[in-house]
Amino acid sequence: MDEKDYYEILGIGRSAEPEEIKKAYRKLAMQYHPDKNPGDKTAEEKFKEIGEAYAVLSDPQKRRQYDQFGRSGMRGNGGFSGGFGGFDPFDIFREVFGGGGFGDLFNMSGGGRRTVQRGSDLQIRLKLTLEEIATGVSKKLKIKKMIRCERCDGSGAKPGTTPTTCPQCQGRGEVAYRQGFFTVSRTCDRCHGEGKINSHPCSECRGDGRVRGETTMEVEIPAGVAEGQFITLRNAGNAGPRKGPPGDALIIIEEEPHPQFERHGSDLVCHLVLSFSQAALGDEVEVPTITGKAKIQIAPGTQSGKILRMRGKGLPLLQGNGKGDQLIRVQVFTPTKLSEKEKQLFKELAQQENTKPTKADRSFFDKMKEAIL
Ligand SMILES: [Zn+2]
Ligand SMILES: [Zn+2]
Structure with missing residues (x-):
């Protein structure tokens, strides 16, 4: 097709x-x-x-x-x-x-x-880590649901007996009656529309044709799914009574909070803390990514609040084949416990002309705003 x-x-x-x-x-x-x-x-x-x-x-x-x-x-x-x-x-x-x-x-x-009654849909919440969402994952789920009764093979009738055709509607499930000039039909009240009468119900399922059971199902989660989205597994829900068609199973995605990353659509945001000297002199540092560690270059003179962007290191898009970015928010660490010697060194640094902050201008505040994601 x-x-x-x-x-x-x-x-x-x-x-x-x-x-x-x-x-x-x-x-x-x-x-x-x-x-x-x-x-x-x-x-x-x-x-x-x-x-x-x-x-x-x-x-x-x-x-x-x-x-x-x-x-x-x-x-x-x-x-x-x-x-x-x-x-x-x-x-x-x-x-x-x-x-x-x-x-x-x-x-x-x-x-x-x-009337053939359809089984009800199942709603199953599935917790996923960001790592699983990044790559897509196959999950085996154990699910309690109504399954077809084996004893009567779902018919609801005691083995060896067969439900008889409803005498009131002749198995049609509806009865026609005249109303003025018209012939109208309504659901047969004797068999409740089923067309059959079960006088010997199965002892296992009491005539329902289904029993409580458990099944295992495997579900493929595509990469890039998000909280609240769901995947429908057709016909994997509760069995319908007396061989009625099964409902669907809806797998609802839940996202587990990640210790390092915050998700913004397909972008991932994390924090990176640098020392004064790393920020001032530049450095090569290791950062986490959703698929493992990576090294990035810190440019000399990096300000606190700066956002570094690693293109394509975010989550895959659900549709299409692009990927989001990883955004790294830089924070410069201010030391809180200093030895006498360290205090002395900072005092010396403080005398230097180039260590004094320049006046914050408009673009500085814009960058700060951008930084507060
Ligand atoms: Zn049964
Ligand atoms: Zn009937």
Whole structure:
């Protein structure tokens, strides 16, 4: 499939309101539905594509994620696996058009309004160090969640029994009744829309089809993520009751405070303390970087408050392939305990013309302002 933008696929602007998104989807879905275009592969692809675009843009969380990560970042390998693939375009169609009605219009198989309950989404907070964010990292997570009951294979029925078709709706999950001139449908109250009646519930899951369990999942965190962003693992959430589709797992990124670096977007800020003589004479000093130590040159006459910039030593950008910078705030250390000899030397220095401060000018204050990040 090509990498067309979801907004483009639906022919809407990036700030489109939910109603507008739905309207655009409805129009296109009607046009490209395979039942309306039998044997037309292009229409089928198109139908899938608009379904996928709608599924993402109609879900505020997914839409935000898409706006942040783009489409390529969300599919791909590893942790984003599933990403946005794996949609059933017919499910989406049924959801928007409300099952029965339009399904029948198109002679869709398995009509009726049978309710299948989807499992709920899981929200998992994942703490990452700046080092992990700098390189990207693969994490194995142990997660407690609802999983399919093995005893009944998720059906909720005692092994050896099968739920019977609901006699009230004949398994359709909805019942039609007349209201004036119209025939209206409502959810069947006998089976609660499931179409089936389970008179022998499984003893393990009490008919729910799922039990509490634990799974391990591996998630690939791309380099450059930030606090509050999240990664959606499609279908990795709680199992749905009685074979209902699973929810998603949202991995929410949390950033651990770093002992040396402060993050400003993709830039990293750290402090460097210099002695009087290092600042005055210049020196080569070792500084930490997020990927290890590095040496930098301190120019003679470096002022306290000066910002040194190490280009490309910050964090990678999530999108694109650039990197932020590392900013080093210089502070000149004033000694507090001096021996008699040291005091004497400072007194001698103080007599020298060039050790007296020059008048602070405008640009000095501007630099100080810049220094207070
Ligand atoms: Zn069971
Ligand atoms: Zn029923």
